[in-house]
Amino acid sequence: MLRLGNPRRRIGIGLMAMTFVLSIFAGRLIQLQGLDSKVYAAKAAEQRVQEERLPARRGSITDVKGHELALTLEAREIFVDPSEIPDDRRDQVATILAKELNATKQTILAKLADRTSRYQQIAAAADPAAAQRIMAHDLKGVGSKHRYRRDYPGGDLAGTLLGFVGTDGTGLAGLESTYDRLLAGRDGKQIIETGRQGQRIPMTHSTLLAPIEGRDVRLTIDRDVQWAAQKVIADQVEATGSRTGSVIVMDVRTGQVVAMANAPELDLGNWMAAAGADRVNRSVTDVFEPGSTNKVITAAAALESGAVRPETPFTVPDQIRCADQVLKDSHPHPVERLTFSGVVATSSNVGTILATQRIGDEKLHSMLQRFGFGTRPGTGLPGEEAGLLPDWKDWSGSQRCTIAYGQGVSVTALQTASVYQTIANGGVRVTPQVVAGTTGENGAFTASPPAKRTRVISERTAREVSAMLEAAVSEGGTGNLASIDGYRVAGKTGTAMRYDTRCQGYCGYTATFVGFAPADKPRLVVLAVLQDPQEGHYGGEIAAPVFKKVMTFALKSGKIPPTGTRPSPVRIRAGE
Structure with missing residues (x-):
């Protein structure tokens, strides 16, 4: 003859188990919402809030008659998020980027292969037209940012007198170095909140500090x-x-x-190839x-x-x-x-x-x-x-x-x-x-x-x-x-x-x-x-x-x- 268990006992054991599980959830909830709330809120904000540098336009260096010897042109930084690019699309992305940026495909593939990175710079100052063609392909994980690049229309005209700037836009030699603070201006910044895919979250707080453009320097040189x-x-x-x-x-x-x-x-235009002397x-x-x-x-x-x-x-x-x-x-x-x-x-x-x-x-x-x-x-x-x-x-x-x-x-x-x-x-x-x-x-x-x-x-x-x-x-x-x-x-x-x-x-x-x-x-x-x-x-x-x-x-x-x-x-x- 089959004997049924004591229902009261089963209910008691079930209630005890449920109480134990719920107490764990409650404790975790108290930890998240109470004790560690500020820590997690800060981490969430860190992922959500993005600060972007807004580069200032560097001033020009001109001759005595106002002809530009050194000037700043519009450019675009091209970057990728390797984690967003599927494995079967890497070769296609690398081919397009290499063609438009006149770069080696192997170098770009090496950067795309770094799955631990969320950001890899492909070009620091690409031509805006090339950047526009790249973005028209609508490649997932590929983005661009507004930047500037330094240009010297005369090539070697007054080269050692003018000097040159580094990849970060800082004057390294010549007048570019001497008058760096004056020419550089002051960068601005923008703080916004973005979603996981990088899109801006509507109705969220943002801060904008506009950049101050650099001043021009006029030389006595003709x-x-x-x-x-x-x-x-x-x-x-x-x-x-x-x-x-x-x-x-x-x-x-x-x-x-x-x-x-x-x-x-x-x-x-190629100062890095020159000997120090x-x-x-x-x-x-x-x-x-x-x-x-x-x-x-x-x-x-x-x-x-x-x-x-x-x-x-x-x-x-x-x-x-x-x-x-x-x-x-x-x-x-x-x-x-x-x-x-x-x-x-x-x-x-x-x-x-x-x-x-x-x-x-x-x-x-x-x-x-x-x-x-x-x-x-x-x-x-x-x-x-x-x-x-x-x-x-x-x-x-x-x-x-x-x-x-x-x-x-x-x-x-x-x-x-x-x-x-x-x-x-x-x-x-x-x-x-x-x-x-x-x-x-x-x-x-x-x-x-x-x-x-x-x-x-x-x-x-x-x-x-x-x-x-x-x-x-x-x-x-x-x-x-x-x-x-x-x-x-x-x-x-x-x-x-x-x-x-x-x-x-x-x-x-x-x-x-x-x-x-x-x-x-x-x-x-x-x-x-x-x-x-x-x-x-x-x-x-x-x-x-x-x-x-x-x-x-x-x-x-x-x-x-x-x-x-x-x-x-x-x-x-x-x-x-």
């Missing part, structure tokens, strides 16, 4: 003159087998840099011994001291002993009777030493300092060097002679150009300027403050040195290849032994020519320097033609006419 200077120096570097070269064009009256070219120049602005970073271009400072010191006059005669052999060294002129010659003007015009080392002996080391050192040697030129450009000017008390026996003609001191190309700007400007040095001004938040242009002006030598001394430099470009001078038809030109050649760390001593040469025009009413200074040329090495032979081509172009571009005057005769040889 795009056309810059292009001509780069072309000429690049061609001459190649023709002479030089290691590097630089050209600087300056406005005599304002100290503004019209062109600053280097060879090789930096292609800003080719990413710097050699016009302000590379130091070298100036050679005979330095003789104008010695001449100015001698004239200012009253020890010599332009007509003072000197008996000049082709060599002279200084301490333990026998120093020579560039070419052998019989003993000559030269005026001091002739010493400068013919670039005689021996004659310059004889003049220096009349003024002393301290006065020469003081004049070098007044012309800016041993201090940075003051442009604020990255890497700007001060060069090397030893204290006169530390000069060796031979240094007391060699410094007079530019061996034993070191300068940059910009420092040398500034010396000739001072002479051309009647003895007043104007601190070189590269930035003409900037735009404000309201878009209005604000000019840079006027450059500092410093009286270095008297107007009379500047005029007398200018006459000597004009004689140096005449038929009997060393710089006759720099002469320009119809214009009066003043300038000086320089050929210096070059110290090179590769040979741990002097090997090779630095060839220089620097001058100004029109000589009687100066408007522009042009400097050309070539380092370690293999085909020829005299400044009058290989640097003077660069000066002539660049100066001719700059005069025509600036619509600077000849003055129509004739130079006063300068006696080169004493007794004539």
